Amino acid sequence: NKRIFSGMQPTNRLHLxxxxxxxxNWVKLQDDGYxxxxxxxxxxxITMPYEVDRLAPATREIAAxxxxxxxxxxKCIIYPQSAVAAHSQLMWLLSTMxxxxxxxxxxxxxxxxxxxxxxxxxxxxxxxxxxxxxxxxYKATHVPVGEDQKQHxxxxxxxxxxxxxxxxxxxxPQPEPMILGEATRVMSLRDGTKKMSKSDESDYSRINLTxxxxxxxxxxxxxxxxxxxxxxxxxxxxxxxxxxxxxxIYAALADTTKAAVLxxxxxxxxxxxxxxxxxxxxxxxxxxxxxxxxLLAHPDEIDRILKRGADKANTIATPILKExxxxxxxxxx
Ligand code: ATP
Ligand code: MG
Numbered sequence: 001n002k003r004i005f006s007g008m009q010p011t012n013r014l015h016l017x018x019x020x021x022x023x024x025n026w027v028k029l030q031d032d033g034y035x036x037x038x039x040x041x042x043x044x045x046i047t048m049p050y051e052v053d054r055l056a057p058a059t060r061e062i063a064a065x066x067x068x069x070x071x072x073x074x075k076c077i078i079y080p081q082s083a084v085a086a087h088s089q090l091m092w093l094l095s096t097m098x099x100x101x102x103x104x105x106x107x108x109x110x111x112x113x114x115x116x117x118x119x120x121x122x123x124x125x126x127x128x129x130x131x132x133x134x135x136x137x138y139k140a141t142h143v144p145v146g147e148d149q150k151q152h153x154x155x156x157x158x159x160x161x162x163x164x165x166x167x168x169x170x171x172x173p174q175p176e177p178m179i180l181g182e183a184t185r186v187m188s189l190r191d192g193t194k195k196m197s198k199s200d201e202s203d204y205s206r207i208n209l210t211x212x213x214x215x216x217x218x219x220x221x222x223x224x225x226x227x228x229x230x231x232x233x234x235x236x237x238x239x240x241x242x243x244x245x246x247x248x249i250y251a252a253l254a255d256t257t258k259a260a261v262l263x264x265x266x267x268x269x270x271x272x273x274x275x276x277x278x279x280x281x282x283x284x285x286x287x288x289x290x291x292x293x294x295l296l297a298h299p300d301e302i303d304r305i306l307k308r309g310a311d312k313a314n315t316i317a318t319p320i321l322k323e324x325x326x327x328x329x330x331x332x333x
Contacts, residue, residue, distance in 0.1 A: 004029060005140035005175075007039035007081065010058035011050065012198035014065045015206040016281070017186035019288075020252045021146030025180045027070035029144060036076035037138055037313065038066055040306075043081045043088060043130060047123040048112060048199065060302045061292075065209055067305070068291035079309030081134065086317035091126070091133035093324060097162045098129050098155070106151060112199075132156035135175045136163075137317040144178040147185040148195055153177040167327050183252035189223040192241025210289055213282045220246075220278040225270045232266035234258050246270075250277050253284050 006026060008018055030036050040062045042055060059080050066078055081087050103109065106128055113120035123130075131152050135143055136159070143153055153175065160172035188194040188205040196206045204219055211219070224242045231237060237244040237258070244258075247265075250273075251258045265273045295302060326332065 002034045002142060003037065003138055003140045004034040004142045004144060004178075005037045005039070005135050005138050006144050007041040007044075007134065008062050008066075009041050009045040009198070010055060010062045011045045011048065012058070013061065013208045013210050015186075015196055015198060015208050016249065016285075017146065017183075017196035017206065018198070019069065019209060019285075020181060020183035020186055020249070021148075022144060023066065023069050023071075025144045025178065026066075028180075029142075029178070030070075030072060030076055034142060036071075037140065037316075038071055038076055038078050039081050039134060039313075040066075040079070041081045041134065044127060047121060047127055060299055060306075061296065063302050063306055064292045064295040065288070067295055067302075068288045069209075073305045073309070077309045077312045079306050079313045083306070083310035084137075084313045084317055086137045086314070086321040087130065087133050090137045090317075090321050090324060091130045093328060094133050094136070094159050094163070095126060095129050097166060098132075098159055102155060102158070103128060106155070108148065108152065128152045128155045129159070132159045136160055136172050137320055138313075139173055139320060140175050141173050142178050143175050144180060146195075147179050150177055150179060163324075169327055171324070171327060181252055182257065183248050186249060187241060187245040189219060189245075192224065192245050207281060207285070209285060210292065211285070212289070213278075213286065216281050216285070217275075217278045220274050220281065223274070229267055229269050230262060230265045230273055232262060234262060236262075236266075243270075246273070246277060250280060253280050 006022060008014060008022070014023065026038060040059045042059050045055065063078055067073055071078065103125055109125060109127065112124055132155060135156050145153065157174050160174055163172055164170055186196045188196050188200060190202055190205045200206060204222055207216055207219055223246060225246070226240055226243060230243060230247070237247060247258050247261050251261045254261070
C-alpha cells in the first residue's frame with residue numbers, strides 16, 4: 001500500500017518555495033493511487049520563538065492554502081499534528097534509537113540554532129526525530145518535500161532501519177523522499193546562497209502565496225541580480241546564483257525547463273525578464289490567493305475539515321503506535 005505523508009509548519013504564510021518545492025507536487029500526486037496525508041505540523045512550529053495568538057490562526061491558514069492550491073479534503077487527510085497524540089508519543093520511543101551525533105550534523109539545526117548552539121532548545125535539536133515519528137506513525141512510504149528536507153528524510157530512514165534491526169522485525173517501511181520538479185530549492189530573493197524561508201526576517205526575501213500583484217511586482221523588481229544579461233544556455237547560469245534562481249522560478253511556474261526559458265530570454269536584460277516573471281507569478285498565484293481568502297472567510301468550515309482529518313489520522317496512527325509499544329515490550333492489559 002502506497003501512502004504519502006507530508007506537512008508544512010504554521011510559522012508564517014506559505015511562500016513560493018513551499019508551493020513549488022512541495023505543495024504543487026502534493027496536488028499533482030493526489031490522484032496517483034496513494035493514500036494522502038497532509039499535516040499542518042504545529043508541534044514543529046513551536047521549536048523556534050513564536051506568537052501564541054498566531055499559532056491557531058496560522059494553522060487554519062496553512063490548511064486553507066493546501067485546499068486553495070488544489071488539495072481535495074474529501075480525498076486527502078488534512079489535520080493539525082497536535083491533534084494526534086501518536087506523533088509525540090512515537091517520537092519519544094524513536095528518540096531512544098537516534099544518535100545525538102547524527103542530529104548534530106543536521107544542517108537545519110545548525111542554521112536555526114545559529115552561533116550559540118548550546119542555548120538551542122531540545123525541541124529544535126530533536127526536530128528530525130519528531131519528523132521521523134510523523135512519517136512512521138502512518139507507515140508512510142513516500143514523502144514529497146523540498147530539497148532542504150532530504151537530510152531529515154535520511155535520518156527517518158535510518159531510525160526506521162534501526163528499529164527493525166534492534167527488535168528483529170520488518171515493521172517500519174523505508175520512507176522514500178520525492179523531490180520533484182524544476183524548483184526543489186527556491187532561493188531567497190535577497191541572497192542567492194540562502195533558501196527562501198518563512199522564517200527569514202526580510203519579507204522581501206520571499207513571495208508569499210498571499211501577496212497581491214503590487215507586492216509581487218515590487219519584490220521581483222527589488223530581487224538581487226548581477227549586471228550581466230541572461231545567458232543563452234543553462235551552463236551560463238553557473239556561478240550566478242540569483243540569475244539561476246529567477247530562471248528556475250520562471251521555469252517552474254511556466255511548467256517548462258530552464259533551457260526553454262533561456263531560449264526565450266537569453267541575451268536579454270533583467271529589466272526585460274523581471275516584469276515577465278512577476279506577471280507570470282501574479283497569474284499563477286492570484287487564483288490561489290483568492291480561493292484562500294474565500295476559505296478563510298469561513299473558519300468554522302476549515303475547523304470541520306481539520307477535525308474530520310484528525311479523526312481519520314488518529315484511526316491510522318493509534319494502532320501503529322500501539323503495535324510499536326508492543327514490539328518494544330511494554331506492559332499492557
Ligand atoms: P521555516 O523557515 O519556518 O522552516 P520553511 O519556509 O522552511 O519555514 P517548512 O514549513 O519548514 O517551510 O517546509 C515546508 C515544506 O516546504 C518542506 O517540504 C520544505 O522542504 C519545503 N520548502 C521550504 N522552503 C523551500 C524552498 N525554499 N524551496 C523549495 N522547497 C522548500
Ligand atoms: Mg523549514
